[in-house]
Amino acid sequence: MKALERHRRMTETWASDPGFKGWFSTVSHTDLGRMFLVTAFFFFLVGGILAMLIRAQLATPHSAFAGPEIYNQLFTMHGTIMMFLFAIPTFEGLAVYLLPKMLGTRDLAFPRLTAYGYWCYVFGGSMLLFSMLFGIAPDGGWFMYPPLTGPLYSPGINTDFWLIGITFVEISAIAAAAEITVSILKYRAPGMSLDKMPIFAWYALVTALMILTGFPPLILGSVLLEVERAFGLPFFQAELGGDSLLWQHLFWLFGHPEVYIIFLPAAGVISTVLPVMCRTTLLGYGWIVAAAVALAFLSFGLWVHHMFTTGIPHMGLAFFSAASTLVAVPTGVQIFAWIGTMWKGRPDLRLPMLHILGFFITFVIGGLTGVMVAVVPFDWQAHDTAFVTAHLHYVLFGGFVFPILAGLYYWLPHFTGRLRFFRLGELAFVLIFVGFHVTFLAMHWVGLLGQRRRISTYQPEDGWTVINLISSIGGFVVALGIGIVIIEVILHAVAARRSARNPWGAGSLEWAMLTPAPAYNFASLPHVTSRNPLADNPDLAVELAQGKGYLAAPSRWRETLTVEVASGKPDYHVIYPGNTRLPIVMSAVTGIFFLSLLVKFYWTVPVAVIGVAVLAWRWVWELGRKDDLPAQSIGHDVELPNTVAVDHAPGWWGSLFLLTANATFFGSLIFGFAFLWTVAPGWPPPVWFEPSAIELGLGILGGLVAVVAMRLALRANDRARSPLPMLGVAFAGTLAVAAACGLLMLRTPAPAEHAYGATLLVMGGYGLFHAALVSLMVVFLIARVSRGFTSPVRRAEFPIVVLWTDYLALVGAFTLLAAHLTGYLA
Amino acid sequence: MTDILRILISPLVWLASFSAVYGLHGLICGHGIEGDVLGFPLQRVLMVAAYAAAILLQVMLVAGLSAQRFSSPSAFVRFVSRVTAWVGLVATVWSLLPVVTTTYCL
Numbered sequence: 060m061k062a063l064e065r066h067r068r069m070t071e072t073w074a075s076d077p078g079f080k081g082w083f084s085t086v087s088h089t090d091l092g093r094m095f096l097v098t099a100f101f102f103f104l105v106g107g108i109l110a111m112l113i114r115a116q117l118a119t120p121h122s123a124f125a126g127p128e129i130y131n132q133l134f135t136m137h138g139t140i141m142m143f144l145f146a147i148p149t150f151e152g153l154a155v156y157l158l159p160k161m162l163g164t165r166d167l168a169f170p171r172l173t174a175y176g177y178w179c180y181v182f183g184g185s186m187l188l189f190s191m192l193f194g195i196a197p198d199g200g201w202f203m204y205p206p207l208t209g210p211l212y213s214p215g216i217n218t219d220f221w222l223i224g225i226t227f228v229e230i231s232a233i234a235a236a237a238e239i240t241v242s243i244l245k246y247r248a249p250g251m252s253l254d255k256m257p258i259f260a261w262y263a264l265v266t267a268l269m270i271l272t273g274f275p276p277l278i279l280g281s282v283l284l285e286v287e288r289a290f291g292l293p294f295f296q297a298e299l300g301g302d303s304l305l306w307q308h309l310f311w312l313f314g315h316p317e318v319y320i321i322f323l324p325a326a327g328v329i330s331t332v333l334p335v336m337c338r339t340t341l342l343g344y345g346w347i348v349a350a351a352v353a354l355a356f357l358s359f360g361l362w363v364h365h366m367f368t369t370g371i372p373h374m375g376l377a378f379f380s381a382a383s384t385l386v387a388v389p390t391g392v393q394i395f396a397w398i399g400t401m402w403k404g405r406p407d408l409r410l411p412m413l414h415i416l417g418f419f420i421t422f423v424i425g426g427l428t429g430v431m432v433a434v435v436p437f438d439w440q441a442h443d444t445a446f447v448t449a450h451l452h453y454v455l456f457g458g459f460v461f462p463i464l465a466g467l468y469y470w471l472p473h474f475t476g477r478l479r480f481f482r483l484g485e486l487a488f489v490l491i492f493v494g495f496h497v498t499f500l501a502m503h504w505v506g507l508l509g510q511r512r513r514i515s516t517y518q519p520e521d522g523w524t525v526i527n528l529i530s531s532i533g534g535f536v537v538a539l540g541i542g543i544v545i546i547e548v549i550l551h552a553v554a555a556r557r558s559a560r561n562p563w564g565a566g567s568l569e570w571a572m573l574t575p576a577p578a579y580n581f582a583s584l585p586h587v588t589s590r591n592p593l594a595d596n597p598d599l600a601v602e603l604a605q606g607k608g609y610l611a612a613p614s615r616w617r618e619t620l621t622v623e624v625a626s627g628k629p630d631y632h633v634i635y636p637g638n639t640r641l642p643i644v645m646s647a648v649t650g651i652f653f654l655s656l657l658v659k660f661y662w663t664v665p666v667a668v669i670g671v672a673v674l675a676w677r678w679v680w681e682l683g684r685k686d687d688l689p690a691q692s693i694g695h696d697v698e699l700p701n702t703v704a705v706d707h708a709p710g711w712w713g714s715l716f717l718l719t720a721n722a723t724f725f726g727s728l729i730f731g732f733a734f735l736w737t738v739a740p741g742w743p744p745p746v747w748f749e750p751s752a753i754e755l756g757l758g759i760l761g762g763l764v765a766v767v768a769m770r771l772a773l774r775a776n777d778r779a780r781s782p783l784p785m786l787g788v789a790f791a792g793t794l795a796v797a798a799a800c801g802l803l804m805l806r807t808p809a810p811a812e813h814a815y816g817a818t819l820l821v822m823g824g825y826g827l828f829h830a831a832l833v834s835l836m837v838v839f840l841i842a843r844v845s846r847g848f849t850s851p852v853r854r855a856e857f858p859i860v861v862l863w864t865d866y867l868a869l870v871g872a873f874t875l876l877a878a879h880l881t882g883y884l885a
Numbered sequence: 886m887t888d889i890l891r892i893l894i895s896p897l898v899w900l901a902s903f904s905a906v907y908g909l910h911g912l913i914c915g916h917g918i919e920g921d922v923l924g925f926p927l928q929r930v931l932m933v934a935a936y937a938a939a940i941l942l943q944v945m946l947v948a949g950l951s952a953q954r955f956s957s958p959s960a961f962v963r964f965v966s967r968v969t970a971w972v973g974l975v976a977t978v979w980s981l982l983p984v985v986t987t988t989y990c991l
Binding site for chain 1: 886887888889892893896897899900903904906907908910911912914915916932957959960961962964965968969972975976979980981982983984986987988989990991
């Protein structure tokens, strides 16, 4: 078959629906990656406009530009948008667009999940924008500390928009993180072992794992604060056994890793683009991988350094101060590896390289001021001043925006298939670089002179007037630079000349395809033997188009393959679902759930929950087959079993990482319980939970029965016997867990009167929710078995339900033990 | 997946032990645990014992990941997992050093 014919037939199978309607049904990672990036850039512009309004307000003392109420909304929304609606989604968009192309495959692991995540992001972000347009935006600062954001001091709907909107958006982050993790571990070109993975994939893997473990504490905090605001459960009220410091712990357990979640993908861009700009290969690949892993873990041990002024004992402060200084070491390893790469190569000062140099200067300064605020006595002086604001902008703008601009200009020919023609980017770089340093060096200075962060005005006699004016002028220069970038990108997309296939002479696989990328990425999948396959074989793109790789025969299915995690040896054949509007419909129904909570119209909450359950049922049901698929040939005399016939199908891997995030959420809840009990004033509670050996035994035994029965059902299916009886027993086991958790909730001592009862109620609710979820899964499996969707060969769905049942048994036991044992101890 | 675990295990153990020692510190100060063991304050003894256990665990991981029996067949994974093992050890010694150098509940 000729390459053109293969291209046409592949396109028929893989193309999204044509026209405007195709946006709503596409599950293509290329489309969704672009949509993520465009939407994130839109939010960047909104956040940027808010920054200009802040700078206009602070340019002069006694400014009447915005009153304190509006000003509070401006800085809160600026931080919120930049953190949650720009930085994280930009990483998601970049990873969604690039990873399958860099890894030599055709799509991500769960294409419909990508679409669902995108629409959750759009709807959640829209809620926050809506609040701003109507003047009811969140106004408690982007880290939303109670008691300021509690029901007493913020009674309006503003804070609810933040708590509910951000939680909605975080579904998108968790979905993308699970997807990215599974895709990198399993969806790679044959031969691509761990040591041959593109460095960006390593960074994306580390970042995705950080999102899975970093975001759940914030989701928990948001749930608890919203429950406190809506129903009066006093998690953060000291007089009722709560503690506002619990919020700070939960927030910064997320918040500090968040900084590295933002930085690491940008470092991945640097590590990818820099060697190409220097016409060499990356120095110290292994060291960089180890440094990224180290940085990720160390970043989880720093959260208290945002709380140095809260009265924590000296030893506690010293732990976090020491860990904070340590984090400079792996960062330094990466910086020196990049300097070594430049030294080894022949740097070419093209536009992406200019932004990389901007990154170096800015980020190193930000890192050094970071070491300054890691030192406790200095932090006591600088805390909550403009110095800290300036430091975080050096880290985030330097460590994210400059690298992303480098990446934008580097991959623009890939997005559009065109070469940059208008040379406006160099001017834009100069304006952004100079404007940024004018703005934020001045802000360091005024912070050291004592200007508090978040103040809406100041007095002329404070002596900050000239510095603030300089800072504001610098801010507007940055805005001018960003405006020129937008103009150039638009001109580029509509008027630049066509580009050759690999304009930068890069060695990574994303350039071994047509640009703009076809819907299927590669007509046949490459066999990878090095880290720079395209540099080793410049004819690779042509050979793949001619069908010399794997899965070259066009099929009516969207096909790809997975590999063993470490070796890159092909292991399973995969068939993807096609275009569907299910993700946008399900995210809209999810939105109804959040909207109902926001406007406190609780009657529609169960309707939305049932709606999501029905849609989720249909989502999974569509994947089934009623016949056994024989091993599929992928070319080169290799045959692979389909994923319906294996123990660890993609759904199992996805569940594993979703449960990792879930376990972090549960662990944070247990931490919260222990923290309140140990540290919060107002303990012991007036009434303890009345323990019951029967309820405790019922729940633990029910979980154990479900675990054993699910394994026996799996074994029965393997031996061609009916698994239905054992599935019935497993269902009964999950109901027993549900009953024990439900009784715990019913008998909890008045939850609105003390944080002890409130925490037990939430823990019981968590157990009950999971029991209901696993019950639904077991019922689903019973329906699948009854309708002939399973056989001894088609067995992949059993291990997934086994995994969830195990998790239920574990968290059910923990929950019940925590509640009943505290009762016994009391 | 075993190779990924080899790379992650030492920093993961550091994170767990760091949190555990911080939690123990919270318990000691929050519940006013007092007393002495062989003339040494009980609080300090408990903290130093936890610190020593954390270091011992990391030393065992460095040794294990350096031994042929537990290390990866892939040279790359072997290298990265040994570097991260040393990261875990150094991070444990350094970040928990205040256990032996500062006051505990002031």
